[in-house]
Amino acid sequence: MITVEEALGHVLALARVMPVETVALADAAGRWMAEPVAARRDQPPFDASAMDGYAVTDEAPLGATYTVVGEAGAGHGFGGRINAGEALRIFTGAPVPDGAQRVVLQESVRRDGAQITITEASANTNIRPRGDDFRLGQAFGPKRISASDLALLAAMNLPEVPVRRKPEVAIIATGDELVMPGETPGPDQIVASNSFAIKALVEQAGGRVRMLPIARDTEASLRAVFDLADGADLIVTIGGASVGDHDVVARLAEGMGLKRAFYKIAMRPGKPLMAGMMRGAPMLGLPGNPVSAIVCAHLFVLPLVRAMLGDPSPVLPLRQARLGSDVDATGPRTHYMRASLTMSPDAPVVTPFTRQDSALLGVLAEADALLVRPLGDGPRRAGDLAEYLPL
């Protein structure tokens, strides 16, 4: 068995960065920019007023008076220049006229006809200089595009963005015992669950999912479903990964050309994970136990998807917290314990649940974090520092 770190290295080595496509800005949220983009203009494109008030040519000392000579609004500049003793009525976002040194707030003047008098002096110029936000040609990205990034790209006048094509992940649940949610299970059957969590995780990471029909534990059925995965960028199977007589995924995948990178990891849950290249696409064979499959998706599927999207840091760093309870020594496998996370004044506190069976979806749904107990670690006391992965 190899360690989680070694396995991650092998998994990331399977990644090929996705090709580039161009999408409209309105469709770019959450996509991965493929290359830096350059601003097509200065922002603001002119010295702009930050307030509603009057533009004047000096420091507007208390008691100074000016004659109002015209008006500028957002989208409607004055066009001319102002001279000493003159003021321009100006509104937020309007171009500041040539000659102006500051904009006095309208609350800080008294107006009589065309005459204004300063009633409150201020050191603020209330002018946003041209290019204060960004400059023509200024580079931005590449990164995953957030809501704020969309606004910035729009302001840069970039109607389209080059992004990485979303990797398509084929998900194959396997097992004679499985039916889809909403169907009526036979007496020996259960409802397939893991694939829904894994689909959601892949989509959150920026991939898309081809959800394939459940494969039965026969060579013919698995072969047929594998054929449906043709053309996917990543194949994820669930179940049939262990040593049982009906665990046919590994055997069949190898018969179909899987070039295995590894099989079995020193981790709990998730020991019988398998990875390799199959028909030109990376394949991850996840164990069937629901929590094992979902933990493996967090630890391996998501970093692989992120690497395919060009994320330079596809593996999320572990975080530190204080243990909320004593924990036993770990055995020969790194234990990813389902845990709750609470806040205390100095540090977060991570407390593992008592029940850690890898079949318990109810416990997983309660969990905020996976407490990472390194393999071979001794017993630890409440209050000791420990590492966790947020869920």
Ligand SMILES: Nc1nc2c(c(=O)[nH]1)N[C@H]1C(S)=C(S)[C@@H](COP(=O)(O)OP(=O)(O)OC[C@H]3O[C@@H](n4cnc5c(N)ncnc54)[C@H](O)[C@@H]3O)O[C@H]1N2
């Ligand atoms: N003799 C041994 N038995 C087992 C070992 C072992 O080392 N020696 N490893 C155990 C571990 S650890 C795990 S994890 C499981 C993994 O087994 P498989 O990957 O072969 O998974 P299955 O046998 O197909 O299923 C296990 C369990 O999970 C349920 N399952 C499967 N797929 C789904 C799904 N899509 N949704 C919900 N539940 C699913 C399935 O019904 C089984 O109950 O093997 C141990 N055994």
Ligand code: MOO
């Ligand atoms: O590794 Mo299994 O995934 O412990 O339940």
